[in-house]
Amino acid sequence: MIYVTDLTEYLFCPYKLYLKKIKGLPLPQTPEMLTGTIIHKIYEEVLLREKIIIDQRIDEKMGIDEIFKVLYADSKRVIKNIMIKNKEKLKSTGVDYLDLIKELQEELKEDELLKSIRIKKYMGIHGKDQNLHKNLFMMKDMEYSVSSNELGLSGKIDKLEEDSEGNLFPIELKTGLFSNGIRRHEKLQVSAYALLLEKEKGIKVELGFLEYYQVKQRIPFLIKDEDKKEVLVILEKVKGLLEEEKEPKKERKNICDRCGYKEFCWGG
Numbered sequence: 107m108i109y110v111t112d113l114t115e116y117l118f119c120p121y122k123l124y125l126k127k128i129k130g131l132p133l134p135q136t137p138e139m140l141t142g143t144i145i146h147k148i149y150e151e152v153l154l155r156e157k158i159i160i161d162q163r164i165d166e167k168m169g170i171d172e173i174f175k176v177l178y179a180d181s182k183r184v185i186k187n188i189m190i191k192n193k194e195k196l197k198s199t200g201v202d203y204l205d206l207i208k209e210l211q212e213e214l215k216e217d218e219l220l221k222s223i224r225i226k227k228y229m230g231i232h233g234k235d236q237n238l239h240k241n242l243f244m245m246k247d248m249e250y251s252v253s254s255n256e257l258g259l260s261g262k263i264d265k266l267e268e269d270s271e272g273n274l275f276p277i278e279l280k281t282g283l284f285s286n287g288i289r290r291h292e293k294l295q296v297s298a299y300a301l302l303l304e305k306e307k308g309i310k311v312e313l314g315f316l317e318y319y320q321v322k323q324r325i326p327f328l329i330k331d332e333d334k335k336e337v338l339v340i341l342e343k344v345k346g347l348l349e350e351e352k353e354p355k356k357e358r359k360n361i362c363d364r365c366g367y368k369e370f371c372w373g374g
């Protein structure tokens with residue numbers, strides 16, 4: 107089975123995919139990659155726990171402050187647990203562990219305050235009903251696994267949302283800031299999820315999002331038929347690379363500076 111991330115990797119650099127999948131060369135993590143992965147994990151875990159926390163610990167009588175305290179305390183707990191697990195790795199790559207904790211706590215503080223205001227407002231109108239979480243956050247699932255035997259492709263969608271009419275929206279969570287438009291690999295990734303959802307659910311999926319969660323910015327984009335066709339084209343190329351095991355040409359590009367294989371490919 108080929109993963110959606112193999113397609114994006116191929117788009118970056120076929121040689122990278124070759125090293126990883128055919129040569130089995132472990133990918134050394136850069137500090138940026140490690141920090142990005144940890145921040146991603148924290149936000150995912152916070153979103154995943156959100157529904158349970160709202161269901162079990164929030165009630166109509168609570169004010170915004172009290173709701174905020176409950177949500178924020180849980181977020182801080184998630185940050186602490188995940189950071190403790192990764193403390194040694196972060197230290198070994200020279201990342202300031204305490205600074206990162208402070209930064210994340212500040213980011214999530216603002217997030218939880220906004221959510222608390224929305225929750226209070228919703229409960230003021232509808233009470234605490236079963237649809238509170240779904241109506242407010244449209245959330246259907248986190249880390250939703252989707253695959254197609256027909257295509258030989260599988261992937262995990264960071265966040266899947268559903269509107270009241272049953273339309274599904276795949277969302278890719280991103281660290282950092284949105285700049286320079288939607289990049290080709292980002293569009294390819296979300297389009298691949300849309301295609302897989304269409305195969306699984308038998309519905310049309312025509313809108314996806316990039317969500318820059320640290321700056322609370324959401325970028326919607328249409329997923330057209332031509333985007334889904336590009337997924338199939340790249341998928342065939344990846345299948346070809348993996349079946350033939352032929353070494354692709356190695357090319358020096360700007361992205362090499364951010365690649366974990368840089369030293370292997372081009373020396374120190």
Ligand code: SF4
Pocket residue numbers: 118119121122125356357358359361362363365366367368369371372
């Ligand atoms: S360093 Fe450059 S050429 Fe080598 S795998 Fe990474 S992106 Fe490809």
